[in-house]
Amino acid sequence: MNKKKIISLVKQTISEKFKTDIYNLLIYFKDIDNDGINEIVALFNDHNLVYLKYLYNEWIIYENNKVNLYPAYIYEIKGKRWGYINNLGKYIIKPQFSEAFDFHDNKAIVRLEDKYGVINSLGEYIIVPRYDEIKPYKENRAIAVLDNLYYVIDDSGKTLTKGYSFISSYHNGLALVQDDNLYGYLDLTGEVAIPIKYKEAHDFINGKALVKEEKYQLIDTSGKVLQEYDNLSLSDYSNNMLIIKTDGKCGYINETGNVVVEPIYHICNPFKENIAVVIKRGELSDNYGLINILGEVFLEPIYQVILPLGENRFAVGKAKIQEKPYLGNMFAIVTSSGEFLTDFIYDNVTPFQNHLASAVKKGWTYFIDLKGKIIHNLPKIKGEGKLTYLDKIIRVEMDYELYYIDDENRIINSPNYIIPINQGLDVVINKYKPNLNYLVYYPQIEKIPMMNEVNLKLKQLSNVKPVPTQIQYDYYGNFRIIFTKKDLLEFELDGYKYQFGAAHGFPYREYVHLNMNTGDFYKLSQLFKETCDYLDLLSAWVINEAQNDDSVFIDETFKLNEDPLFYVDDDNLYIFFKPYEISPYSEGFKQFIIPFEAIQECIDELGEFWLSFH
Numbered sequence: 001m002n003k004k005k006i007i008s009l010v011k012q013t014i015s016e017k018f019k020t021d022i023y024n025l026l027i028y029f030k031d032i033d034n035d036g037i038n039e040i041v042a043l044f045n046d047h048n049l050v051y052l053k054y055l056y057n058e059w060i061i062y063e064n065n066k067v068n069l070y071p072a073y074i075y076e077i078k079g080k081r082w083g084y085i086n087n088l089g090k091y092i093i094k095p096q097f098s099e100a101f102d103f104h105d106n107k108a109i110v111r112l113e114d115k116y117g118v119i120n121s122l123g124e125y126i127i128v129p130r131y132d133e134i135k136p137y138k139e140n141r142a143i144a145v146l147d148n149l150y151y152v153i154d155d156s157g158k159t160l161t162k163g164y165s166f167i168s169s170y171h172n173g174l175a176l177v178q179d180d181n182l183y184g185y186l187d188l189t190g191e192v193a194i195p196i197k198y199k200e201a202h203d204f205i206n207g208k209a210l211v212k213e214e215k216y217q218l219i220d221t222s223g224k225v226l227q228e229y230d231n232l233s234l235s236d237y238s239n240n241m242l243i244i245k246t247d248g249k250c251g252y253i254n255e256t257g258n259v260v261v262e263p264i265y266h267i268c269n270p271f272k273e274n275i276a277v278v279i280k281r282g283e284l285s286d287n288y289g290l291i292n293i294l295g296e297v298f299l300e301p302i303y304q305v306i307l308p309l310g311e312n313r314f315a316v317g318k319a320k321i322q323e324k325p326y327l328g329n330m331f332a333i334v335t336s337s338g339e340f341l342t343d344f345i346y347d348n349v350t351p352f353q354n355h356l357a358s359a360v361k362k363g364w365t366y367f368i369d370l371k372g373k374i375i376h377n378l379p380k381i382k383g384e385g386k387l388t389y390l391d392k393i394i395r396v397e398m399d400y401e402l403y404y405i406d407d408e409n410r411i412i413n414s415p416n417y418i419i420p421i422n423q424g425l426d427v428v429i430n431k432y433k434p435n436l437n438y439l440v441y442y443p444q445i446e447k448i449p450m451m452n453e454v455n456l457k458l459k460q461l462s463n464v465k466p467v468p469t470q471i472q473y474d475y476y477g478n479f480r481i482i483f484t485k486k487d488l489l490e491f492e493l494d495g496y497k498y499q500f501g502a503a504h505g506f507p508y509r510e511y512v513h514l515n516m517n518t519g520d521f522y523k524l525s526q527l528f529k530e531t532c533d534y535l536d537l538l539s540a541w542v543i544n545e546a547q548n549d550d551s552v553f554i555d556e557t558f559k560l561n562e563d564p565l566f567y568v569d570d571d572n573l574y575i576f577f578k579p580y581e582i583s584p585y586s587e588g589f590k591q592f593i594i595p596f597e598a599i600q601e602c603i604d605e606l607g608e609f610w611l612s613f614h
Helices: 003-018 451-461 534-546 608-612
Strands: 025-030 039-044 048-055 058-063 070-076 079-085 091-097 107-112 115-120 125-131 142-146 149-153 166-171 174-179 182-186 192-198 208-212 216-220 225-229 233-238 241-246 249-254 259-265 275-281 286-292 297-303 305-310 313-319 329-335 357-361 364-368 385-389 394-398 401-405 411-413 418-422 425-435 438-446 473-485 488-499 506-515 565-568 572-577 590-595
Touching: 070 091, 070 401, 091 107, 107 125, 125 142, 142 166, 149 166, 174 192, 208 233, 216 233, 241 259, 259 275, 275 297, 275 305, 286 305, 286 313, 297 305, 297 313, 305 329, 357 385, 364 385, 418 473, 438 451, 438 488, 451 506, 473 565, 488 565, 506 565, 506 608, 534 572, 534 590
Parallel strands: 438 473
Antiparallel strands: 025 039, 039 048, 048 058, 070 079, 079 091, 107 115, 115 125, 142 149, 166 174, 174 182, 182 192, 208 216, 216 225, 233 241, 241 249, 249 259, 275 286, 286 297, 305 313, 313 329, 357 364, 385 394, 394 401, 401 411, 418 425, 425 438, 473 488, 488 506, 565 572, 572 590
């Protein structure tokens, strides 16, 4: 197609999309993103700029050098692969990442395996994944973490600082930095703007920050001391107020040190939109209330929870069963003046965005308006989750899954729930949700020998079982394919059970080692020769490795049990121990990696298990 015909088609497309006269359009060719390929650029109404780029076999329209892209994923072997779709649900950046986050200012943070990087809206790396973490950009700067050191990076991905023990996100052009247990502030170039000399320091808010050298001080962005406070314990400056702590209680003082709210609360939160959430301890639970910057209580601390929703709205929670607050809450919508817009009718409410929030009621998720009323002309989804209205597209986050719909509740993008393994064999992702608190995603395999018996065992190992309608715990289970080669298919089945009112939940894990040709499930013993005491061999390996790990509490008498958690890959055997089994709960599942070459003499290389993947 020649340039003249292209220009004619572009003029027609642009004039229809942006409702502008075709004669007001200026069309030209220019390489505006410096990739060596000309884009089609359209200028109309003297200042509105769009360009068309040929990407993935079609022309994509970028408005004002910006394209609206949204993270989405597909299921593959070893889990989810994330990419980005447009508002028609089409992948513009193909699924390739281990995790993907929202675009902001044409940049998005992505994870590839266990490293983080940044891409532009064309899917090109601004920062190749190499960091252990990248915090979201603020004021055109991001904080990146590598080997427990923090760095400032700019829009182009350039590193601006040396590594520090901590750097917070930028506020008012300054970032809080820690070095040798002292604090100071960096400017946008990464240079130290306020000396690193404080024993305690906080982020800047409206040009002021609370710091402590010998005394607490309020400083401005030049480091000038605006106010000093003698013999006071303070925290969290906001809205010209500071939190004061004394004798285990907290209240608020103003900038000049005058008490505005006496220390009568157990927890005080910073002010937002001139309102603060305060908490008093109760016999069964904490009690939440709201105060204003005059110290006036307009919502007594008698509620189970209060969630700031933005736009001068709060979700106020009251226990479903007063004597059992751990069984959950019902929420009402309240204004910042204390006016109740609704009764306690919602099971959950998410923050407002562009005057819309989502709420859960009787097993359905809806959009609500600023009055707390359900918007009936927008989609409602069966289940408990979150809805977000974007650019002519609605993001649905439901039961730990993500998909997108349009205004008419038509699905425009959703994950695949069938994972191809090899020719004629697929793993199907199934969902089991007998009540609001119990959810399991489990694998079922099609076209395999002994299919019914295999799938029944997979369901049982995934904790798909009869569950009463009312339970006093949450359970979530999922799985991933961790290895497949030749005839062997291995699953990791995970779960997490949280008993309401407990200090923490408890994780569940099983590994499945399945021969896809026979339907047989393998045990660890089948990997080794009968003449070899494989348990002694593996136990000795674990004991030796544990000598360099202070979190493991075993000695030379340790003996591995006959049916440990394990999986294999091409080169290694992976042994796992449950929390509390040989290490504290905080260590999670403890892993030991044993190379096959280190135990080769004991492996039965003519055995069915070994030959299933060799």
